[in-house]
Amino acid sequence: MTKTVVFIHGLWIHSVSWLPWQQLFEERGYHTLAPDWPGDGRSVDETRTSQAAALDVGVDEITDTHARIIEGLPDAPIVVGHSFGGLIAQKLLDRGLAAGAVCISPAPIKGVRAVPLSLLRSSFPVLKSPANRHRTIALTERQFAYSFGNAISPGESAELYRRLTIPSPGRPLFEASTANLRRNSPTAVDTDRGDRGPLLLIAAGQDHTVPAVVVRQTHRLYGRGGGSAQLRNYDDRGHSAPFDHGWRELADDTLAWLDGSGLKP
Template structure:
């Protein structure tokens, strides 16, 4: 059995985004899984048709759901997450459940101070009303184009919106936005932990939703805490980087990074 890789999606995008990555990683000898968030439908259409199952789903519930999947595997897997999936990947690593983690444009962990304007604007569809903390929120095509599709063509953004966009719970955004005001936050991780396996943080230079300064802020927390973490920035990419036309570059670079850190598939 090959080394397991668990892919974790973020807000507003279905887990189907990982299918090209899974096909590539499977061919290289890994065993891949891309579980859904609790409440997601098995398909984009199913999630859109019944979004009520996502009501009030927060960071802890999502983390616990993935932890259950991970604990059923024969060995600690590599976890690869995008956006809030990148935050969840760090939390799984913090729990000692991951052999290594790759976090693409990860949502801010507690302690990150950077709050760029574009992050606030991208979060506004949920944060504009306190009631949305307990509701499910959808993006319009225009909002998606700003938050995800600003570094690609309008036609490609429209296609990605049509193929991948789903409603998502508002609660994770409220938890992240208030993290530094609370003693205990679901978005907290131990950045002093040095035994959680290799960690790669990936920033996208044109990302509106998780700007590079946010990812750099997380990296600085790990550096100050003495935990091993690497930072890479793709200057011309946006928040759609892992599932737009340039996904293969990130995937191949991730495979090379795993190889460099001894996280090769077992034969």
């Protein structure tokens, strides 16, 4: 039976960023989906002109939207997420809705305490004002170059900004930044579960938005809880890794990991 892969984008990047992955995975026998977040338009341009649609959308709303799509599938899919999409992928795996998950530079789950300076600088365009919790925020080209494009050429960063970036809700960043101060946080994941599917965490060594230390701490949380998770690090990659010129390396390695984990179609 054909296995479905659900790709989940993160903040500021439209789901069209996954199109090269979808084409590759479908060539390898998978069925693929790349759902939009609540409030996203069907294209980059449409989303840019309808910013109000994503107002006050948080982690739970994004997770529930993907959960409803998955519940309509014949079998539990594989979920592949980037940044906040990687956090959503872990929540779906935790709910028992996914057969396995691959999380590329995933946003921190509750319990991760590392707060590197680059993460703070990348988050500042949103967190600088409490009112942004209920707004959609767009990055400037310069902010994108620091947060996403620091490990690629300025020209490529500018091109990715033009083709892929969208305004995104501020609320998920506020939820992640206050997670360890709250008893119940939308970013909480049960890392103690031993009955979930396989999990691969991918860290990018040059990532400013989700530095590798954040991903390593996530990996340690799973290890302490007794739940298995594998960690892979790409020393020279930044936050744009899944959709810049080097995307194919990550995609091929993900396919190989799925094969080795018994998740191939």
